[in-house]
Amino acid sequence: MSKLKIMSAAVLSLSLLLAGCGNSAKESQQSEQKKTASSEVKITFLNSKGEIQAQLEEAAKEFSKENPGTTLEVIPAAAGQSPFEKVTSMYASGNAPTIAMLDPGDVKKFADKALDLSKEKWVNDAIDGSLDDAKTEDGKILAFPFAVEGYGLIYNKAVLDKAVGGNFDPASIKTRKDLAELIGKIQKTGVASNLLSPMDWSLGAHYLTIGYSVQSNKFEEVEAFLTNLKEGKEDLTKNEKLNGLLDTFDLLKENNINKKDPMSGTYEQGPELLGKGKVGLWFMGNWAWPQIKGFDTTNGNYGFLPVPISDNPDDYGNSQISVGVTKRLIIDKEQNSPEQQAAAKKFLEWLVYNEKGQDFLVNKANIIPAFKNITLEPQDPLAKSIKAYMNNNKTLRSMVTLPPDHWSQVGAFMQQYLDNKIDRKQLLKQIEGYWKSQQ
Amino acid sequence: MSSQKFFDKLKIQLLFSGPTLFAFFTVVILPFLYGIYLTFTNWDGVSTSHSFVGMKNYLAVLDDTAFWTSLYKTMKYVLLTVILINVVGFFLAYMLTTEIRGKNLFRAGFFTPNLIGGIILGFLWQFIFSNVLVYIGEHFKIGIFSSSWLADPDKAFWTLVIVTTWQYSGYMMVIYIAGLMNIPKELLEAASIDGANAFVRLRKIILPLMVPSFIVCVFLSLQRGFMVYDLNIALTNGGPYKSTQLVSMYVYQKAFLSQKYGAGQAEAFVLFLIVAIVTLIQVYVSKKREVEA
Structure with a gap:
């Protein structure tokens, strides 16, 4: 009798547990469907420059304001953690960021995962040599030059x-x-x-x-x-x-x-x-x-x-x-949908050609951009000094x-x-x- | 009939241990086997393809002198910390089971360091070693403290030993206190009536009866010593110039910084074997010394 009780109690709790799981799974499915129905695109950005995290989040808000239906989430890589480490673990969990900020030496390792960017508009405006180490032998450009230091x-x-x-x-x-x-x-x-x-x-x-x-x-x-x-x-x-x-x-x-x-x-x-x-x-x-x-x-x-x-x-x-270019952005094509990839491309373009994007790069984040068309003068003396040498x-x-x-x-x-x-x-x-x- | 009984038993068994077994299998056994598989490849941690390289990674382990140096350093560290943690822990426990005032307060105090995570402890002590002690050293002209211990390879090694001892001796103390309380009072009383002094009682009665506690504590401190990573990275970060890089940190960097996943994994497996052998020998040898009261 007591055995039966234990059994039934255990089965009951187990079924409850399972039901709980099932429900949440369904729910998340539904919410995902909802998202796609209203053509909302959510893209993620892995930031490995900790010092500009706050500024990037601001920029993400600006970007979403100008592009309704697109939200950009900035994920920080922990201080002292190499971006490579963080990105590989995100890939392994099937959760790759749409845009990842990598050290230039790691870009080529993502050759089969990164979207080819050679047809983007900004390619022609990039300063000389800033794309060299992101180019593959067959002419693909794997990464966007984010910061010159x-x-x-x-x-x-x-x-x-x-x-x-x-x-x-x-x-x-x-x-x-x-x-x-x-x-x-x-x-x-x-x-x-x-x-x-x-x-x-x-x-x-x-x-x-x-x-x-x-x-x-x-x-x-x-x-x-x-x-x-x-x-x-x-x-x-x-x-x-x-x-x-x-x-x-x-x-x-x-x-x-x-x-x-x-x-x-x-x-x-x-x-x-x-x-x-x-x-x-x-x-x-x-x-x-x-x-x-x-x-x-x-x-x-x-x-x-x-x-x-x-x-x-x-x-x-x-x-x-x-x-040199010390940080590069790649767009993932393996685990992100075409809509997400398109939104990510738009964001890169926004950085280079939109006034607010340029303002973020140069004035807010103190970055020396790798683009000829950005004429904003850097605000800080060290960036100015580098600009002069360049x-x-x-x-x-x-x-x-x-x-x-x-x-x-x-x-x-x-x-x-x-x-x-x-x-x-x-x-x-x-x-x-x-x-x-x-x- | 008996097979029916067997299945009944199995059902009950699976009902209770099944979920745990499943979790253990998926998060421990499977990654472990997959890890062993990776030691035979040249995977870099991200690419979608990798090829078999046979025993090459294991041969590379043999050739990697830096790995063996860091393993040697780890052995030294483990030896020192195991001795210090257990001596200090036992001493504290012994003191705090005698009739002194405020012993509960002391017990709580000595146990507290164990509640703080290794990373935070590391940063705390980094500040103490490179700022507080240097300040005191310069102020009172104490030569040994006048420059940061973390900047000198030998002293930096000792900072690891000191902080580890400080962190874990309180934990071991709790286990020893439990062991000491379990020693039958009548044995000690009988011995003192027979004229045994405190030292003889300690040597002839308390220590032999404490062997189970020693087994547990030595095992725990051995295993923690070999696996230490958080303290290593937060306190010295392997520095100065990699002189305090212990083996876990070395293996991690091999796999994720040098991006030699296969080689790093092979080193991790070698480390696993060594730790398993050492701890098994320890448990086997000390089990033999256990006595019944």
Whole structure:
């Protein structure tokens, strides 16, 4: 008798459970049908630039207002999580975002999932070279260039004006010797000359890769250099340009404000020291502006200096700063409906050609767009400085399509070098070893 | 008749354990088998196709010195934390089962760290090690604290050990307290009448009777030590320069950062085997030492 009771109770609860599931499934089906009936399109945007999340959400609202029936949801990728990681898990759960913001090096891995964008209007307005690493061999364009970023030695003009006794001219620094003199002058005013932040991404992905870019002003030759590295045919200890870059690194290391304990620095330390004028130079990129602004004491007088690699002012790299497309957008064609894909295309177009879209990019999100037709001037001094280098054609191409773990592995080698745990030769041998393991 | 009975039993069995079995099968067993399958491929985590590479990933594991270094570091970390957690945990439990005042307050206090997630703990202690201690060190001229422990490879390793011990000793303390309370009072009383002092009582009666608790606690701390990831990533993030990258973090980065899914999965499987062997040996060996009161 009691057994029967237990059984019936269990069966009852089980059936309740099942009924519950069934109901909700039906409901969601119905709501989906409703959506399609009123031709509502909902698209999603995976944002991997955390600092512009709020601005993007604003832009999404604007976009929906102008395009009734289309809603855009912005999904943030967690800080410190690589967009690749997030997107792959979203694909695996059958829930791929309509638009995904990826690092340029990952775009090609989505070749069979990304919509071909080569027929879009903005393709013709994109600045030269900004689509190169999103092109496939058969002429498809897989991704939209979302943001251009650049990096170099950021200077605080107030500190440098005082050091040189007058108006500092960034064009006056053309060689390592010039930089060394400048550093000496800054130190004479009683201020530390420079900060070298120890983050692996800064040292591995940004500083060291200048050494790859300056190998040649033709990108094919840089690529050939990397292929040789992979095959173990390059002897880095004899590579003059990379060694020149590391000589400059030694100079910066020697005069680093954190010299006693170089690994203790954090990213947060940089904007404060530079903004308050406690150092004259900081190796970083234009993304640091919002943080620098918080500590600014010079009315926004900042700009970039190139990282010199030799004492010859004419060498390639001595008057150029590294600039590149650092974020790209792909549209998914595998798990999103044609209507969603069309809406996503519309959004990209909106960014490039609509006044409000342009306003969002340049003024709200502080992004340097990769499009010739956008004439809005960037508001912040660092973006302005990069724009100026771009207008004068004084740019190095940023190395954005390196192997995905390059920044982390090579960054760790650079940190050891910064902390004097290994010498130059060991550093270069380790970098060679890393590349050989990439075959 | 008997087969009828068997089916009846099976029905009841399935009714109650079926849902759990189903869940266990779909979320543990299936991914586990699929993971083993992936170790024989060169999948990068996203592409729709992948090809078989045979044992190549396992051979790569043997060649990957960085993996073995991080495994060695993990072994060192596990050894140190297992000893420290259990010594501290047992000591706390022993103290808090004697007649001291406010022992419930102390028990709650020591247990609290265990309620905070590893990520938050990591950030908390990161602040303590790189700001608070440095400030104190500079202020009072204490050499050892004057620079951040997290910036030095050896000291950064010790920060992991210290924080882990702090986090888990309270948890183990609770298990030990339960064990200590279960020791029959009359045994201890009889022993003290026979003239055994506190130390002898501890060695001859309490410790042997506590073996089941030790088995559980050592097992838990072993397994947690091998699998530690959240604290590692939040406190040191493997730094400085990957010197404190423990094996879970290494494997994760291999699969998702280097995008070598097959190789990472193969390393994870090797890790699984090692952890399984170590914990099984531990349980087997210590089971033999169990005694009845």
